[in-house]
Amino acid sequence: MTKTVKGDIYCDCDVIHGDVVDCVKNKMPPEDELYDLSDFFKVLGDSTRIKIMWALDESEMCVCDLAVLLNMTKSAISHQLHSLRQANLVKYRKEGKVVYYSLSDDHVKEIFEKGLEHIRE
Amino acid sequence: MTKTVKGDIYCDCDVIHGDVVDCVKNKMPPEDELYDLSDFFKVLGDSTRIKIMWALDESEMCVCDLAVLLNMTKSAISHQLHSLRQANLVKYRKEGKVVYYSLSDDHVKEIFEKGLEHIRE
DNA sequence: ATTATAGTTGAACAATTATTCAACTATTAG
């Protein structure tokens, strides 16, 4: 049984089922796609951002309204909206002093529903 | 316009659209459900765990195989499998010295697909 | 012009977390 070496990085154990490993390796999506996918879930992996997303799914809202709804400071909300913007999960429009945020994409709700299905099981 | 007070915790701004806030507040799911949902996504929000999940979706695998596939130590893999177990995302069976892990639930793949749809848009 | 409000931003702090390391258990082989 062979010690596993990839480049000059060593793994601390032997392959037990080489055939399975090779087969799975061939079917795995490209590295960077898996990184993007985990980054996407990371954005949803915070209760404040989940609440914001859930609220915006119900109605377009401004920063102050979200701050009142979640009982947080404008700054905290604004920082999280920045993350959500970077992930293309929300969009905004400006009207005078007020900035209105809304979901940039309707199908996020479907992911929420699937997630709820899982945790309710 | 009234300053917002919930219990003895203060928000740093005024309500702008009180009607919207009230309406959304009534439609929001219970706090603890939103916490559970964000915890669920938090587990998927790590590239190592995403890779493990993707691999296990292809085939049942033991800890060493996963370690070789992802070029990581058994310990690192085992720790992450612990998180996945706690989140009820994987199950395992023991055969001699070897522990085989597999997905505890098929419909996680659907969430992955939805996630990929989003990041590819 | 001045004042007030909506929102953003960067730095700092505290909390969380992924990986490493070493020690450990359990099972198998000799």
Add this chain to the structure above:
DNA sequence: CTAATAGTTGAATAATTGTTCAACTATAAT
């Protein structure tokens, strides 16, 4: 029994991250 291997676990470390704070911009009102 002893040695070797598969896997787990707790503590420590390093990196990441959510919130706070203070300073800032932009728009609106007097």
